[in-house]
Amino acid sequence: MTATAAAASKRRSNGLLSLFTLGAMPSKAVRGGLQVASLLVPLLLWTAIASLGLVDEKFLPSPQAVFRSLASMAESGILFQDIVASTGRVFGGFLLATLLAVPIGICMGVYPAICAICEPLIAMLRYMPAAAFIPLLIIYLGIGEEPKIALIFLGTIYFNILMVMDAVKFVPKELIETTLTLGGRSRQVLVQVVARYSLPSIIDTLRINIATSWNLVVVAELVAAEVGLGKRIQLAQRFFRTDQIFAELIVLGLIGFAIDMGFRLLLRLSCKWAV
Amino acid sequence: MELIVNNLSKRFGEKLILDHLSFSMKSGDFMALVGSSGSGKSTILRLIAGLDQPSSGSITVDGTPVSGPGPDRGMVFQKYSLYPWLSAAENVAFGMRLQGLPQRDINERTAYFLEVVGLQDAARKLPRELSGGMQQRVAIARTLATNPKVLLLDEPFGALDLQIREAMQDFLLQLWQRTGLTVLLITHDVEEALVLAQRVHVLAPHPGRIVSTVEVDLDKSDLNQLRLSAAFLEKRRTLAGVLRQLEPALV
Numbered sequence: 345m346t347a348t349a350a351a352a353s354k355r356r357s358n359g360l361l362s363l364f365t366l367g368a369m370p371s372k373a374v375r376g377g378l379q380v381a382s383l384l385v386p387l388l389l390w391t392a393i394a395s396l397g398l399v400d401e402k403f404l405p406s407p408q409a410v411f412r413s414l415a416s417m418a419e420s421g422i423l424f425q426d427i428v429a430s431t432g433r434v435f436g437g438f439l440l441a442t443l444l445a446v447p448i449g450i451c452m453g454v455y456p457a458i459c460a461i462c463e464p465l466i467a468m469l470r471y472m473p474a475a476a477f478i479p480l481l482i483i484y485l486g487i488g489e490e491p492k493i494a495l496i497f498l499g500t501i502y503f504n505i506l507m508v509m510d511a512v513k514f515v516p517k518e519l520i521e522t523t524l525t526l527g528g529r530s531r532q533v534l535v536q537v538v539a540r541y542s543l544p545s546i547i548d549t550l551r552i553n554i555a556t557s558w559n560l561v562v563v564a565e566l567v568a569a570e571v572g573l574g575k576r577i578q579l580a581q582r583f584f585r586t587d588q589i590f591a592e593l594i595v596l597g598l599i600g601f602a603i604d605m606g607f608r609l610l611l612r613l614s615c616k617w618a619v
Numbered sequence: 620m621e622l623i624v625n626n627l628s629k630r631f632g633e634k635l636i637l638d639h640l641s642f643s644m645k646s647g648d649f650m651a652l653v654g655s656s657g658s659g660k661s662t663i664l665r666l667i668a669g670l671d672q673p674s675s676g677s678i679t680v681d682g683t684p685v686s687g688p689g690p691d692r693g694m695v696f697q698k699y700s701l702y703p704w705l706s707a708a709e710n711v712a713f714g715m716r717l718q719g720l721p722q723r724d725i726n727e728r729t730a731y732f733l734e735v736v737g738l739q740d741a742a743r744k745l746p747r748e749l750s751g752g753m754q755q756r757v758a759i760a761r762t763l764a765t766n767p768k769v770l771l772l773d774e775p776f777g778a779l780d781l782q783i784r785e786a787m788q789d790f791l792l793q794l795w796q797r798t799g800l801t802v803l804l805i806t807h808d809v810e811e812a813l814v815l816a817q818r819v820h821v822l823a824p825h826p827g828r829i830v831s832t833v834e835v836d837l838d839k840s841d842l843n844q845l846r847l848s849a850a851f852l853e854k855r856r857t858l859a860g861v862l863r864q865l866e867p868a869l870v
Contacts, residue, residue: 516699521670522758526714526765527690536717540704617704617745 437496449508474499659827693767
C-alpha cells in the first residue's frame with residue numbers, strides 16, 4: 345500500500361470526522377441526510393424539552409400546541425388573511441425597489457460618470473436604518489399600506505442598486521466591445537448584453553435581499569396594521585399566546601424558504617447556461 | 620476597400636504607447652503585426668476598431684475617418700468572445716439581429732457561415748459545450764456574417780493549445796484563400812504571422828513603432844510542409860532575431 349493510499353484509508357476510518365476535512369465531498373445521499381437532520385434535530389430537541397416539562401409551557405409551548413394553534417388559525421381564515429397581507433406588502437415594496445434598482449444599478453456599473461453621481465449618496469442613505477424612517481413615513485403617508493410599502497422599498501433599494509452594480513462590473517469588457525463592433529448601439533448593449541449577462545447574479549441578488557423585506561414588513565406591522573403576520577405576533581403577545589407566536593414565526597420561515605426556492609428555480613429555468 | 624493608417628500616435632497620460640505608425644491595406648490583403656508585450660499591438664487594433672481614440676494621426680476606411688466602432692471593421696478577441704447564453708447559431712445571428720436584418724436573411728446567412736467555419740453540426744450547442752477552437756470559429760463566423768470590410772483579429776488563437784492553434788491557422792488561411800477576406804492579424808507568434816500573412820510588420824516596444832517589414836512570398840499550398848521548409852525556417856529565424864534584439868535583457 346502506498347503512503348497516500350494508506351493516508352486515504354486512515355481518513356476514511358475516521359468516520360464522521362472525515363466529513364469535515366478540507367476538500368471532502370460527501371456523497372449526495374450523505375448531504376441529503378445532513379440537510380434533513382438540520383431541521384429534524386432541533387424539532388426533536390424541542391419536542392423532548394417540551395414533553396419533559398423542563399420549561400414552563402407558557403414560555404415554550406409544545407410542538408403539538410403550536411401545530412393546533414396553526415390549524416385553528418388556518419381554519420378561521422386568519423392565517424390566510426395575514427399571509428396575503430404581509431406577502432402583498434413585501435412584494436409591492438420589493439418589486440418597486442427592483443424595478444428602479446436594476447436599471448440604475450446597470451447604468452452605474454457601465455457608466456463611471458453615473459456611478460460617481462450616485463454612489464456617495466447611496467452609500468450614505470444605505471447606512472440610515474430603514475426602520476428609523478417609520479415616523480417620517482407615517483407623517484407623510486399616514487398609517488395605511490403606503491408607509492409599509494415605502495419602508496420595504498427604502499430598506500431594500502440601496503442594497504439592490506449596489507449589488508446589481510457590482511454584478512454588472514463582471515461583464516467581460518470584450519463582450520461589450522464585441523457587441524459594439526458588431527454594430528450594437530448603447531441601448532442594445534445595455535439590454536441585450538449587459539443585463540442579459542448579469543441576469544443570474546441579479547436574480548441571486550434579489551433572492552438574498554428579499555429577506556430584508558421580510559424583516560421590515562414585520563417591523564412595519566408592529567407599528568401600525570390591522571392584519572399581517574407581524575401584527576398577529578403582537579396581538580398574540582398581548583394575550584400571552586406564545587403558541588401563536590411560534591406558529592407565526594414558523595410560517596414566516598416557511599414562506600421565506602419558499603421564496604428562496606422560487607428564486608433558485610427561476611434562476612435554473614431562465615439561465616440554464618449559468619447553472 | 621482601402622484602410623489607411625497615417626502617422627498614428629497614442630498616449631495614455633504621459634506614456635507614449637504608439638509612435639507615428641503608418642501602413643495601409645487593400646481588399647484581399649492578409650497583414651500581420653508582430654510584437655512582444657508593450658509594443659502596443661492591441662492598441663493599434665482597438666484604434667482601428669474605433670474602441671479607442673488616437674492622440675494624433677488618422678485612420679480612414681475608404682476615405683472616411685474612423686470615429687467609433689462599426690460593423691465595417693469586424694473584431695475577434697482572444698477570449699470571452701461569445702455570448703454564453705446563446706447557442707452557436709444564435710451567436711452567429713446576433714450581429715445581424717442588432718442591425719435589424721430580415722429574419723429570412725438572418726437564417727440563411729447563419730446557416731451559410733456556420734458551414735463556412737465547419738460547425739453546422741454544432742449549431743444548437745452552447746459556447747461552454749464547444750472547445751476553445753470551435754468557440755473562436757463561431758466568433759469568426761459571427762463577425763463575417765455582418766459583412767465587414769476588414770477582419771481584425773487580436774491574437775485569436777493565443778489561448779489555444781499548440782495543435783489546435785496550428786489547425787486553426789490552416790483553417791484561417793483556407794478561409795482567406797476561399798473568400799478573399801481582408802485580414803489584419805495581431806500576434807506575438809512569429810511563426811503564426813509568417814504562415815498566414817502576405818506581409819508582416821514587426822513592432823518594437825516602448826513606444827510601439829514599426830521597425831521592419833517582411834514580405835512573405837512562400838508556397839502556402841501545404842502548411843505542414845511550409846512549416847518545415849528551409850526558406851520558411853530561415854525567414855522565421857531572421858524575424859525572431861529582429862524581435863529578440865528589440866527586447867532589453869529579459870532574464
